[in-house]
Amino acid sequence: MNIIIVGQRHGKSKTISLGPTARWMLLVFLALLPFSMGAAGYFLTMMLADEGLLGPETAKAWESDLSQQRQDLEKIRAQTDEQLVGLTLRMAELQARLTRLDALGERLIDRASLDKGEFNFDESPAVGGPSSEMDVGSVYQAPDIVSVLDQLSDQIDNREQQLEVLDSLMGEQKIQSDSFIAGLPVQKGWMSSRYGMRTDPFTGRIAWHAGLDFAGKEGSPIVAVASGVVTWASDRYGYGLMVEINHGSGYKTRYAHCKKVDVKVGDVVRKNQVLAQMGSSGRSTGPHVHFEVYKNGRTVDPAAYIHRTLR
Ligand SMILES: [Zn+2]
Incomplete structure (x- = not known):
């Protein structure tokens, strides 16, 4: 062939x-x-x-599978981002609360005259103990961060309450001695108007004067006559720039017509601490401080308290 x-x-x-x-x-x-x-x-x-690899639908199916996976991935990424933001916010909140606790602790040490070395809030607490090695072969499981944060938050809550109770208890003791209203609201100055009926400097009519006036140089310091908490530190009708302090036991004092206020609402102030600068804001004819003392919501003659220094 x-x-x-x-x-x-x-x-x-x-x-x-x-x-x-x-x-x-x-x-x-x-x-x-x-x-x-x-x-x-x-x-x-x-x-x-x-x-299942045959047919004209195959390519299309693969494509849709891929895009589904891509979408899932995007979703997971978005969820993770969201969780991360949530955790970050949570951490920031806890940090803020810890800072506040530290401040409270510092104040308590101050109040209780404790040895600083014993409770140093500037340092992290000393901890120790033997390390517990994991058993060989046991599977390590990452702790659930959210539940750990919850636990931490609960612990802080607890400590916060305890410290606050302690603080208020000790505060009461301190205030009983230091909230004793006595002395002048100015370091330099002279009494320019008494408590009681007087001729109103604006209307010329007889009117009630609910406080004492101390005249002095503009900008000279106005001081607290006792320790307490600031309950007002801004403008108030008629008073101009005013500071009000609550001393507990039904006592309040007011310092009016200031030029500038150096404290804010919520501040704890000590006796003789500078609160503001003397000025002539509000219903005033010249630099002076209008000083009022309240006992259970009604004004009393501050002169009686001022003179207590003389005892
Ligand atoms: Zn006055």
Whole structure:
């Protein structure tokens, strides 16, 4: 048998001669070729169909799978960001509360005249103990940060309450001695108007004067006549810039017509602490401090309290 191969370009031909054995093999091969190709095609089709990798929908399905995964990933990322912001805020809140506790602790040490070394709030507390190694083979589980924060927050709540009770108890003791109203609201100055009926400097009519006036140089210091808590530190009709202090036990004092106020509402002030600068704000004719003393909501003559220094 001869096989003639004809070249396409130059029309040249090539003749290959085959022996009888090769001839048979070629015939068998050619006869079986369609069957084997068909079988291979069939199996491949079945396999791909089994895996779900066939059909015109395949590419589309893959694409939608991918975009779904991408969306899921984005969602997870957004959730994580949100949680992180939440935790950060939580941490900031706890830090603020700890700072406040530290301040409270400092004040208590001051009040109780404790040895500073014993309760040093500037340093983290000394802790120790043997380290507990984890058992080999036990699976480490990260603590749930949120529950740890909750626990910490509860502990702080507890300490806060305890310290506040202590603070108020000790505060009462201190106030009983230091909130004793005595002395002048100015370091330099002279009494320019008494408590009681007087001719009003604005209307010329007889009117009630509910406090004492001390005249002095503008800007000179106005001081607290006893320890207490600032309950007013701004403008007030008629009074101009005014500071009010609550001394407990039903006592309050007011310092009016200030030029500038040096304290704010909520401040704890000590006896003789500078509160403001003398001025002429509000209903005033010149630099002076209008000083009032309240006992259970009604004004009393401050002169009686001022003179207590003379005892
Ligand atoms: Zn006055």
